[in-house]
Amino acid sequence: MPTVYEPAEDSRLLAESVIDRIDTGERVLEVGVGSGYVAARVAAETGAEVIGCDINPEACAAAREEGIEAVRSNLVDPFAADSIDVVLFNPPYLPTPPEQEWDDPLEHALSGGESGRRVIRPFLDDVGRVLRPSGRVYLLVSTLTDIEAVSELAADAGLNTREIAEESFPFERLVVLEITHGNS
Ligand SMILES: C[S@@+](CC[C@H](N)C(=O)[O-])C[C@H]1O[C@@H](n2cnc3c(N)ncnc32)[C@H](O)[C@@H]1O
Known part of the structure; x- marks a missing residue:
């Protein structure tokens, strides 16, 4: 069984929609870096200084x-x-009832708990802290x-959001949100 999320349509949409929005030399953090696919593309195609983090140590090794x-x-x-100009995150977002939770690294890659927002909520609560005043967050979300x-x-955390990219699939629409400090 794989333990690291394989890049998929969501990974590609996130990478492709942010590349023209990131400048050479900016400091970029990809949260939930997984295989490193998004981070490596952003590093190669923008010249930004890209680092990653993940709760799964095998994902860190893969990146x-x-x-x-x-x-x-x-x-x-x-x-x-x-400390960060741009934060990227393709989070675990699948709504998952408690009886269907399973306990392995791929659950942490996919399951967003009952609401789908179990990881997104604490992320939004804290991400404004690390973001520079002109910083941006690009968050992949699904209908x-x-x-x-x-x-x-995001608004509860004092942040503004707007949609910058989307792609529709039979059962969901994927959207990339740009999130900035509320005063920008
Ligand atoms: C949907 S996968 C995305 C992987 C990769 N960024 C991509 O787009 O292909 C979500 C990633 O978030 C990581 N993750 C889940 N919860 C996390 C947390 N609390 N802190 C850091 N990473 C987390 C998972 O281990 C997984 O690698």
Whole structure:
């Protein structure tokens, strides 16, 4: 069984929609770096300084194989305040009833708990802390996760959201949200 999320349509949509929005030399953190696919593309195609983090140590090892410096962490816990220009996150977002939870690294890659927002909520609560004043967050969300509810969580944390990219599939629409400090 694989233990690291294989890049999929969501990974590709996130990578492709942010590349023209990131400048050479900017400091980029990919939370939940997984295989390193998104981080490696952003590093190669923008010239930004890209690092990653993941709760799954095997994902950190996979990202390092792709040339991305990666640390094991829960969300942005170890990162200093006001230190990052761009945060990327393709989070676990599938709504999953408790009786269908399973306990392995792929659950952490896929399951967003009952609401789909179990990981997104604490991420939004803390990401503004690490973001520089002109910083941006690019968060992949799905209609399965209730995009309006995600925007409300961001607003509760003092952040603005707007959709910058989308792609429709038979059972969901994937959207990339750009999230900025509320005063920008
Ligand atoms: C949907 S996968 C995305 C992987 C990769 N970024 C991509 O787009 O292909 C979500 C990733 O988030 C990681 N993750 C889940 N919860 C996390 C947490 N609390 N802190 C850091 N990473 C987390 C998972 O281990 C997984 O690698």
